Amino acid sequence: GAGVSQSPRYKVAKRGQDVALRCDPISGHVSLFWYQQALGQGPEFLTYFQNEAQLDKSGLPSDRFFAERPEGSVSTLKIQRTQQEDSAVYLCASSFGQGRTYEQYFGPGTRLTVT
Amino acid sequence: GENVEQHPSTLSVQEGDSAVIKCTYSDSASNYFPWYKQELGKRPQLIIDIRSNVGEKKDQRIAVTLNKTAKHFSLHITETQPEDSAVYFCAAPNYGGSQGNLIFGKGTKLSVKP
Secondary structure, three states: OOOOEEEOOEEEEOOOOOEEEEEEOOOOOOEEEEEEEOOOOOOEEEEEEEOOEEEEOOOOOOOOEEEEOOOOOOEEEEEOOOOHHHOEEEEEEEEOOOOOOOOOEEOOOEEEEEO | OOOEEEEOOEEEEEOOOOEEEEEEEOOOOOOEEEEEEEOOOOOOEEEEEEEOOOOEEEEOOEEEEEEOOOOEEEEEEOOOOHHHOEEEEEEEEOOOOOOOOEEEOOOEEEEEEO
């Protein structure tokens, strides 16, 4: 079946603009994760959903970052008043099981560049 | 919380040779250790994982070994091919007050020279 998809693939935003990044997980996957990947680094956890419930948002770097998954499927990561340090690849992953010990499958990412 | 260290950061081998990448973790509660391969500009791809109830797992040319006592696990690639060239990440679950995340190593850039 289809894998995890993300849109847009590339986003250029002027500093101060708001952006919304979309993730479509694999159908039937209960868990959804957002990660941030800086150039040359491993993915860093942002937030975790189990169905529509956001169970962990400990990785969100500031209150400018907000994520939702209202119907337990598609998720949106929103960044308000973007800053240059927000430039990174934002990865979404989904998992059939609940939590961190099930296989996570990643989407292709959205590369955000803040100018 | 969990801390994952990965070595080496870069690795260059000749085609046909073996490659070994090592990771250490800090939390003895960790029980799941995946490895991801990421080609330039592509998504991280799960290539193999191991759970703490086994010491080794193989899948064709790749294998992962786990030493729970020493808290380290390794990725072994045999008969390397140019298409194995990529960045490889290890990961371990974070039980430090969080429910959902993996902690990733900083990655190993593997170059396989034909």
